[in-house]
Amino acid sequence: MSTSERKVPFFKYQRAFHNQESQFVEIFQDIIRRGAFILQRDLADFEQALASYLGVKHAFGVGNATDGMIIAWRAIGLCQGDEVIFPSHTMVATPAAIHFGGGIPVPVDCGSDHLIDPTQIENAITDRTRAIAPVQLNGRTCNMDPILELADRHQLIIMEDAAQALGSRFKQRPAGTFGQAGVFSFYPAKVLGCLGDGGAVVTNDDELARKIGRLRDHGRDESGEICMWGMNSRLDNLQAAFLHAQLKGYREVVEFRRTLALRYQTNLASCGHLALPPAPESDADHFDVYQNYEIEANYRDELKTHLQSRGIGTLIQWGGKPVHQHEKLGFRVELPATDRLFARCLLLPMNICLGNDDIDYVSESILEFYRQR
Numbered sequence: 001m002s003t004s005e006r007k008v009p010f011f012k013y014q015r016a017f018h019n020q021e022s023q024f025v026e027i028f029q030d031i032i033r034r035g036a037f038i039l040q041r042d043l044a045d046f047e048q049a050l051a052s053y054l055g056v057k058h059a060f061g062v063g064n065a066t067d068g069m070i071i072a073w074r075a076i077g078l079c080q081g082d083e084v085i086f087p088s089h090t091m092v093a094t095p096a097a098i099h100f101g102g103g104i105p106v107p108v109d110c111g112s113d114h115l116i117d118p119t120q121i122e123n124a125i126t127d128r129t130r131a132i133a134p135v136q137l138n139g140r141t142c143n144m145d146p147i148l149e150l151a152d153r154h155q156l157i158i159m160e161d162a163a164q165a166l167g168s169r170f171k172q173r174p175a176g177t178f179g180q181a182g183v184f185s186f187y188p189a190k191v192l193g194c195l196g197d198g199g200a201v202v203t204n205d206d207e208l209a210r211k212i213g214r215l216r217d218h219g220r221d222e223s224g225e226i227c228m229w230g231m232n233s234r235l236d237n238l239q240a241a242f243l244h245a246q247l248k249g250y251r252e253v254v255e256f257r258r259t260l261a262l263r264y265q266t267n268l269a270s271c272g273h274l275a276l277p278p279a280p281e282s283d284a285d286h287f288d289v290y291q292n293y294e295i296e297a298n299y300r301d302e303l304k305t306h307l308q309s310r311g312i313g314t315l316i317q318w319g320g321k322p323v324h325q326h327e328k329l330g331f332r333v334e335l336p337a338t339d340r341l342f343a344r345c346l347l348l349p350m351n352i353c354l355g356n357d358d359i360d361y362v363s364e365s366i367l368e369f370y371r372q373r
C-alpha cells in the first residue's frame with residue numbers, strides 16, 4: 001500500500017479553536033484581571049444564554065456531563081434498586097452516572113438509526129423500572145414519541161444524555177428538553193467544546209433546578225447555608241466565557257456540519273456497501289447537528305485500514321465496544337442488534353476544520369476501496 005501525501009485526521013485538537021485564538025486570549029486576560037474564577041457573572045450569563053437557546057427555564061454549568069448526569073439522577077432521587085433503561089451504544093459515562101446516582105443501569109439494543117430502540121425499552125420494563133435514559137447520539141434526537149408514550153404509560157422518569165446533541169431537535173423540540181432533565185457535554189471534541197472539561201444540566205422543573213444548583217456547589221443554597229449533601233462540580237467561569245463566545249456563532253457551526261454531511265451523502269449514496277446516516281433534509285421531524293458521521297460499512301476493518309493508508313483517520317466509538325461488552329461491568333445480556341452494529345460501524349471525519357475537498361477525498365478513497373471488492 002502506498003503512503004499518502006494528503007492527511008485528513010479524524011480530529012485535530014491543535015486546530016479545534018484555531019479561529020478563536022485571539023478572542024480567547026482577550027477573554028483570558030479580562031478574567032484574570034477581574035479575578036473572576038468560580039460562580040461569577042460569565043457563568044451566569046452563559047447559563048442564561050444556553051437556557052434561552054434551548055427554550056428551557058434553567059441551565060446549570062457543571063464540571064462535565066458525567067457529573068451532570070450524576071447530579072441530575074441525585075436531584076431526581078433514585079432509590080436503591082431502581083432500574084434505569086439506557087442504550088448499550090453509548091459512552092460508559094451514561095450507566096456510570098446511573099450507578100453513582102444510586103440506580104441500576106439496564107442496557108438495551110439500538111435500532112437501525114443507532115439510537116435506543118423503543119420496542120426494546122418496552123421489553124426491558126419490570127416493576128423495578130424507574131426511568132429511561134435516552135442517549136441523543138451522533139447529534140441526532142431519538143424519535144421521542146414512543147419513548148414519551150412509554151414513560152407516560154408506565155409512570156417513568158426521562159433523563160436525557162444529550163452530551164452529543166446540543167441544538168439537535170425532534171419535531172422542533174431540542175434534545176435535552178423532553179424529560180425531567182437533560183445533560184450536555186462541552187468536552188473539546190463536542191460540537192460546542194471548551195478548553196477542557198465542561199457540561200450543563202437543563203430542566204424546566206423549578207424544584208429540580210433548586211436541587212441541581214445546590215448539588216453542584218457543596219449543597220449550599222443562595223445564602224451560602226448548607227442544606228443538603230453536595231458535590232463540587234461547577235463549570236469554571238473561564239470555560240463558561242469561552243463557551244458563551246462560541247454559542248453566539250453556534251448556528252453557523254451547525255449549518256456548516258450539515259453541509260459536510262450532505263456532501264458525504266451526495267458522494268456516497270450510491271455505494272451499496274454502506275449505510276449512511278440520514279441526510280440533513282431527509283426527514284421533517286429531525287434536525288441533526290452531526291456531532292458524528294457514523295456509517296455502517298461492509299468489510300469495515302479493511303476499509304478502516306485502507307483509509308488509514310490514504311492518510312484518513314476514522315474512529316469506532318467507545319474504543320470499539322458498546323457498554324454491555326465490557327465484561328468487568330458484569331452485564332449478562334444479549335444485545336444482537338448492538339453487536340451487529342459494532343462489527344460494522346465507523347465514524348468518518350466530521351469537524352469544522354474540514355473542507356469540501358477533504359470530504360471528496362475521503363469519499364473517493366472509500367469508493368476506490370469498494371471498486372476493488
Ligand SMILES: *Cc1c(COP(=O)(O)O)cnc(C)c1O
Nearest residue numbers: 064065066091093163164185187
Ligand atoms: C462525551 C459523552 C459523555 C461524557 O461527557 P463528559 O463531559 O466527558 O463527561 C457522555 N455521554 C455521551 C454520549 C458522550 O458522547
